[in-house]
Amino acid sequence: MLQLTSCNRMLTILLILLSPYLLDDQKSRFLFHDMSAEVVDSNPYSRLMALQRMGIVENYERIREFSVAIVGIGGVGSVAAEMLTRCGIGRLLLYDYDKVELANMNRLFFRPEQVGMTKTDAAVQTLSDINPDVVLESYTLNITTVQGFETFMSSLKNKTFRPSKEGSGVDLVLSCVDNYEARMVVNQACNELNQTWMESGVSEDAVSGHIQLLIPGETACFACAPPLVVASGVDERTLKREGVCAASLPTTMGVVAGLLVQNTLKFLLKFGYVSPYLGYSSLKDYFPTMAMKPNPQCSNAACLQRQKEYILAKPARDAAANAKMEAEASAAAADVPLHVDNEWNISVVDDSEQENTGGTSSDALPEGLTRELPSADEFPKHSTYGATDTAVDDLEDLRRQLDALNAD
């Protein structure tokens, strides 16, 4: 357990004792509202703010400004929502029309006592309990209906949460639906709004999945390379044989949700590399990657429009990239050399200083640490150490074999 000052410990104990008597609002104010980096057991954000101190993320607290829409609160979407909630995302928009069933219990998130509730209501119940700081908006609707699509579009456009935001009202849309029709609807909405989104999916046999980044005009949209066979005029799910359902596993869905939200964090907080496409083939633990350019003959008119804009914006993009490179180059040049004519950046170091820190003492360990293996310098002294012995034995053995061959 981490060290606590006695005052903080007292406060924690007090809050634990009081928590059943606190109203939700009070809990929120006491426990969650401040995204502090302070390392105390009572700070739910300490392990996240540590990402900043460790140099992974430049400004973690920016996460509170972002809005993420999750379409489909099933095996992947619900876990993605929980991860983002625990990461302290600013606002989550949740879309689903379905109800929780006992048949969903083989995936994470929903609990048996929530059976019969809408997935959106059950999600809001669980998520607001976990982190009351997150603004939750839930939409119990089917985006593939005309009215559902209209509400979907207007909710994505709404900028009340961050009026200064450019473009739509959300920073990213995550598609976690389980059918082609719904994916095409998300694709249509995002192409129309010029909205970057991520698609996710898990195979019907439950043992593989994928995530994909879609930037309108820049990468292939979902209609750029359609599947060869699709359902037409009927509900895809009734096409399956009666009494038959797709398999699913909490493991595959947990991994896909984890990869999806990890790439969401990288995208929003600008660290690491955001994968354009990442597959997960669990039988062999194989993770294929690829990137797809948009299809100039895409059937989606909004995609063609975005492609045109992307091409037209090329000179501006190039200029910005050049300006950035030049800025970086001049920043590097600002690291003034020790001598003006010191082309190779050579500097003189005091010999005695060098000697003092040289040898094994340069590898000195902080108090409380010991070496599990002898250091390189100590190796010859430890002639009984296993690995060294073997090496010597093998060499002698080889020499004997060579001698025997030469004697023939």
Added chain:
Amino acid sequence: MLQLTSCNRMLTILLILLSPYLLDDQKSRFLFHDMSAEVVDSNPYSRLMALQRMGIVENYERIREFSVAIVGIGGVGSVAAEMLTRCGIGRLLLYDYDKVELANMNRLFFRPEQVGMTKTDAAVQTLSDINPDVVLESYTLNITTVQGFETFMSSLKNKTFRPSKEGSGVDLVLSCVDNYEARMVVNQACNELNQTWMESGVSEDAVSGHIQLLIPGETACFACAPPLVVASGVDERTLKREGVCAASLPTTMGVVAGLLVQNTLKFLLKFGYVSPYLGYSSLKDYFPTMAMKPNPQCSNAACLQRQKEYILAKPARDAAANAKMEAEASAAAADVPLHVDNEWNISVVDDSEQENTGGTSSDALPEGLTRELPSADEFPKHSTYGATDTAVDDLEDLRRQLDALNAD
């Protein structure tokens, strides 16, 4: 939503209405006890049993026979426990000495109202609610103490759950601890018991992790290749600078838990390939793999003993492998050819039959499906189809360029 017979729907509604009034035992009997493959919304196992119908797993129901021990119920261990619980594992043994803190809320599983409870108690509360069919044993102890280690060992040896089981009383141990000392203790216990285990870990900067399979005598044990620097005589966690903690993310821990339990399922239910080592480097979505043989100079005496046994058992292993190969070969030979002297297994097929099923009609789709793209035979008719046009344009363009070059 899946089709329900009205009788099943009635039963589901009745159970939902009654559920607040049912005792835990009654809930269990009503809802969970039968691992049925029936496809109804009220069956929590239908999506798991579908793995069998889809040919992924030969006998899913065997999962109820297995016992898995999870050491460390933190960010990885708790999610692993939930996944196995939702998969319907027979028995889970949970080990941890720590309490739930608000600082744990940035990882999945624990809820704010559980702050102050031991992690084992909180886990039992949540897991038994999710699936009362799983036998849960919780051990609130520190395995690195003498008494804790004794209880750990005797709990692993206990065979009451499945007296006929060979070896120890558990099928797999999952190490989900966060320090070297505890890993070495799990390693010691598993080497002594000749117990296969899986190790997992997440880096201090929260952006990478790994899982590893350890089979005593066959693969490297945790002491075969020790880290170069370890803590000695002090608690590793107090070595960290005061007021400083490691970073953690629900995403990385969710992915590591998912990969760990997926490999657990593959190991227990004998499908796919169990990874000897799988890394996850989230900044680049890179997944390194490797395999490590045991070190003949390992410092762990029990490991050396298991290595000796493994080498001694080689002739028996080879004989078993040969017998299996021969059995498979003779099973293949039992597929009698059409003619006794038909060395190349050639058979005659009726031409007219071939024609009837040939051409595009062999690609006939079930009712309700239409092709999104024209079939191969139809392509020439669709001269306006984009992709084809582009290809032709490009070729003509190339030819023109070539002609121009030749004309020079």
